Amino acid sequence: MPLLTYQGVVYPAQCDAMGHMNVQFYIAAFDQSLWHLMAASGYSAAWIMERREGLADRRYEIDFRQELPVGSLFEVHSAVVKVGRTSLTTRHWLTNKADGVLCAELLAVSVYFDLAGRKSLPLPAAIVTAAGGLVEAVTAPAP
Numbered sequence: 001m002p003l004l005t006y007q008g009v010v011y012p013a014q015c016d017a018m019g020h021m022n023v024q025f026y027i028a029a030f031d032q033s034l035w036h037l038m039a040a041s042g043y044s045a046a047w048i049m050e051r052r053e054g055l056a057d058r059r060y061e062i063d064f065r066q067e068l069p070v071g072s073l074f075e076v077h078s079a080v081v082k083v084g085r086t087s088l089t090t091r092h093w094l095t096n097k098a099d100g101v102l103c104a105e106l107l108a109v110s111v112y113f114d115l116a117g118r119k120s121l122p123l124p125a126a127i128v129t130a131a132g133g134l135v136e137a138v139t140a141p142a143p
Contacts, residue, residue: 001136002077002078002079002091002093002136003036003040003077003078003079003134004075004076004077005032005033005034005036005037005040005076005077005078005092006029006032006033006036006075006076007073007074007075007076007097008029008074008075009072009073009074010025010068010069010070010071010072010074014070015069015070018067019069019070020067020068020069020070021067021068021069021072023064026062026064026094026104027060029074029076029094030062030076030092030094030104030106030108031057033076033078033092034055034057034078034090034092034108036078037078037079037080037090037092037134038055038088038110038127040130041080041088041127041130041131041134042124042126042127042129042130042131043127048115052114052115052116053112053113053114053115053121054112054115055110055111055112055113056110056111056113056120057108057110057111058087058109058110058111059107060107060108061106061107061108062104062105062107063105064103064104065101065102065103065104065105066096066101066102066103067103068096068103072097072098073097073098074094074095074096074097074103075094075095075097076093076094076095077092077095078090078091078092078093079091079134079135079136080131080132080134080135080136081107081135081136082135083123083128083131083132083135084123085122085123086111086112086120086121086122086123087109087110087111087112087123088109088110088112088123088127088131089107089108089109090107090108090109090110091105091106091107091108091136092105092106092108112124112127
């Protein structure tokens with residue numbers, strides 16, 4: 001089952017001229033959910049300073065399905081779709097908490113990265129093992 005990786009509320013300042021959450025805030029929610037999924041996959045944020053290794057998002061594919069007006073509570077569930085040699089493919093579902101309706105879906109490819117050398121690195125064994133245990137089918141979670 002996909003993990004609950006983020007919960008939020010739509011504030012007035014996050015809405016666009018049409019009265020619903022602006023795209024930039026969907027991206028922010030997905031980005032934060034990715035960090036929680038990565039932690040569940042064995043990644044430690046301390047590695048940024050200790051190892052100078054991190055993640056670089058290489059691809060985002062987003063489907064927007066339903067608007068979220070101000071005051072809406074929402075949550076993001078996430079799963080690992082594929083573990084590659086240097087990358088993880090993940091899927092994130094953002095749903096309206098009131099009715100469970102899928103509002104947006106993100107497919108992301110993130111590359112493990114040498115921050116100093118600016119090049120990809122093989123995923124550490126700890127991430128491969130833990131992320132492999134989080135691989136899910138690509139269907140949306142049940143509300």
